[in-house]
Amino acid sequence: MHAPNHASDARTEVRVLRYMSLQIMSPREIEKMRTTCRLAADVLDYIGPFVQPGVHTLELDRLCHEYIVDHGAIPAPLNYRGFPKSICTSPNEVICHGIPSKKVVLREGDIINLDITTIVDGYFGDTSEMFAVGEISAESQRLIDITRESMWKGILEVAPKKRIGDIGAAIYEFAHNEHQLGVVEAFCGHGIGRGFHLEPQVPHVGKFGTGRRIKTGMTFTIEPMLTIGEPEHETLADGWTAITRDGSRTAQTEHTILVTETGFEVLTLREQGWRPSSLPKP
16 A cells, blocks of 8 residues: 655645654564565465456455465554555556455456555565456556566665665656656655554655665665556545546556665565566565
8 A cells, every 4th residue: 555645745744754754674673574574475476366357356355354364464454544445456547545346346358456565563564466357458468567667677776875766766767768658656655664654755756866865774665656648646536546537557566675785675575476587586
């Protein structure tokens, strides 16, 4: 689940920062983050085979909820600021925060993002992935592929003494300048650890050499949302579901990252998940 990007509203930003804080993880806390993030990643591996034509998104929510609880964890989205379900299910034109429902039945050719956040021993792990429902169009597959790669372009910028702006700059350069996809600015990545949404905010648009300095021990998410059409959004009457204003398809992928002394560790990396060929499997 993403943090709203408050950079354009100074009054809102001040209000939000009162409950957000920057956390540097101790070695003990890093192990707790590895545990919760490993479970969040496992949920995605578990639910993948169930993403099929004819399945409604409330069933996906039920399965994920039971898996999380059966493993001694808590689904973080459930009742978070009134969110009514345990995961976010965002198909096709839904950018993020889609609410699972019996009314949303997956059809051949759909694409859907499943966003999973777990709480284990008080620590939060956050990850999401795109799934194809049956056979999908070449255009939709291209959108997913570029979204995954753009996320990794941002991840590869993470290292001590670099800056948060480097992440968004790399994502925007690849996704928009090279591949002409829209990059949603209204939602961003966020610090995570002993809380769900902490500092720093991690926008997916930025300038190299700007923003907060990255420090060893930070944990945060990188989770770009790309669109085939325009990146502007509107929120439905439920107060959560964000959709593309022009109805175009959108995709988003997410990892939780630990800043190490020499670079980064992807805490939610999955054996089945996409990664650059230069990186070894977890």
